Structure formats: structure tokens, C-alpha cells
Amino acid sequence: MTVETLSFEQTVPRTLAHRRCLGEVFVADTTALGPAEFLAAIQIPRAHSHWSDRIAAYHDPLAAVEAIRQAMTVIGHRYLRVPLGTPMSLQRMETDVEDHSALREDGSAPLEGIVRIHAPQTGGTGGYFADNTFTASLTIGAALAMVVRGSGIAFPREAYEQFRRHQQQTRPADPDAEIAARGPVQPARIGRRNPRNVVVGRPDTRQGSALVLPLVVDQRHPSFFDHTYDHLPGPLILEGFRQAAVLAACEIGALATPVAAVAAIHATFTGFAELNVDADFVATVLPDGGGGAVVELDLSQFGTTIATCTVELAPYPPD
Structure with a gap:
């Protein structure tokens, strides 16, 4: 599968994106280009109660950040052996808007684009306890709209619950x-x-x-x-x-x-x-x-x- 064959026909299953409501799933399709290179098709609904609440005629870059965050979750489950339901914690996130004109809203089209993700695995088992870094670039049409860099950790469920109990008690x-x-x-x-x-x-x-x-x-x-x-x-x-x-x-x-x-x-x-x-x-x-x-x-x-x-x-x- 390539950029040309990624589909916007439907969203991925909500469990892959760690979402409860179907309308909160912004990832339409994904594919692996290699062990550390992935593509994701994303779309933000035009009538979304939060991300469409804006005054300027520009799509919200933080809506794209949320879609990219979901795409990282989907990729972890589909390609990186992270079990469903795994708690994940974002440690660092850097977003730079490269071209505001690419986010210009025409009044009829949703925010829709292709995300290219580079996510090398740096340790841990199935991504667990590893400070996994990623770089994601969002292309809208032919324009590079924004780049997001960051890192995060996936916790085994039992370890996460034990950690949170200890944290809250102290x-x-x-x-x-x-x-x-x-x-x-x-x-x-x-x-x-x-x-x-x-x-x-x-x-x-x-x-x-x-x-x-x-x-x-x-x-x-x-x-x-x-x-x-x-x-x-x-x-x-x-x-x-x-x-x-x-x-x-x-x-x-x-x-x-x-x-x-x-x-x-x-x-x-x-x-x-x-x-x-x-x-x-x-x-x-x-x-x-x-x-x-x-x-x-x-x-x-x-x-x-x-x-x-x-x-x-x-x-x-x-x-």
C-alpha cells in the first residue's frame, strides 16, 4: 500500500484509537512502509463540537495533533505488538506549523491529510517501558503543513495500575x-x-x-x-x-x-x-x-x- 492507495472510506476500529465514541476516531487508514516507517490517513469531522469551534477560517493544528496521537496509538497496536488496552503516556511533544496556508479552510472540506510517521523502536518488549521517539509530518494536498516530534511510554496494565496507586497514596x-x-x-x-x-x-x-x-x-x-x-x-x-x-x-x-x-x-x-x-x-x-x-x-x-x-x-x- 502507498499514499495513493490509503483509504478515507471509513475509520479504523475505535478500540485501536483508544476512543469510546465513533465520532471521536480521526484515523481512517494506516500502512507500514518498513519496520519504522508508517503512513496514516486522517480526517477531522467538519461539525466536530470542539475542533470546529473556532473563529478564524483555518483548521486547528491541535486537531491534527490529536489525529496524529491517535495514529501513533493505532500503529502501536497494528504493527509494533502493543496489546489492546495498553496505557500510554506522552512524555514530550513538539509541534511546528510549517505552512499555515495549507490549513486554510474553504468552508466545505474537512481537515484531511496523510501523516508519515518515523517511529524507531529503542528498547523494551513490544514497546513497553521504552521512551519511544517519533517524528510525524502532515501533508495536506501537496503541502507540508506541520511536523510533530515527540516520545512516549507504553505501560503493561498491571504495572501502570500499581504505579498510579502508589502515586495517589503518596x-x-x-x-x-x-x-x-x-x-x-x-x-x-x-x-x-x-x-x-x-x-x-x-x-x-x-x-x-x-x-x-x-x-x-x-x-x-x-x-x-x-x-x-x-x-x-x-x-x-x-x-x-x-x-x-x-x-x-x-x-x-x-x-x-x-x-x-x-x-x-x-x-x-x-x-x-x-x-x-x-x-x-x-x-x-x-x-x-x-x-x-x-x-x-x-x-x-x-x-x-x-x-x-x-x-x-x-x-x-x-x-
């Missing part, structure tokens, strides 16, 4: 406690229309020159909580980083509008975040002088940083 808060009520900002402040898709609250405190913004968690959100988790899911945290960056950059005047393009987002995850415990972003904004900004962020819980991220924001290209 943390200073009750994992079953109710999280404090934290209201989201108005969706227009982060370039959204639907309040349900807002995951950050207003910046009401500072740490020196940095703004502190609460992460707002709605465990009924149909996309971020497509199925049951025992921790905050990675896609929610990534979206929180993006929204916190936009909100903070607008607060200090580095961005003239929250309708801003993500040029790059580089994140590192150093621990699992608990569901029912407050988590906060600390954002430091560095204006770039060209109408955009570089925002450095930490996500903290229990007074400890559990993820860091740098988000590069820029105005969309002129029409």
Missing part, C-alpha cells in the same frame, strides 16, 4: 475530593464560541511578572473525556496550554486579538495530573515585536510542576 491530597468551583472565561476571550470548550479561568493572581490562570476541568466534556480516565488527559492539558497562552498574551497587550495562529507548541510532561485537585498555569509572555508572542508556561498541582510548555503565537496570514 500525594498530599485526597484524590476523591471535590475540586473547587472554577469558572471559565468568556469564550470570545480565547477565540472560541462555545463556553463548553473553554478550559481556562481568568488570571486573577501574579507570580512576579507571570500570570496565574486556573485550569477548568469539565469531566462531562464529550471530546476530552470521551472515556473514563484516572488522570487529566493530555489533549485537555495541551488545549489548556494554548488557551492560557492566548489569554495571557492578550492580557498584557502582546496580542491585539485572541484569534491568533499557533506557530509552534512544545510541551514536556513530567507526571500524571489528578482529576479532582486544582491545577494552575503560570504564564510568562514574551512579545515578539511582530504582533505575536512567545509564552512560556508551567502547569502545577500540589505545588509541583507537572508539565511545561512554550507556545508561539502569531497573527494569521492576511487574506
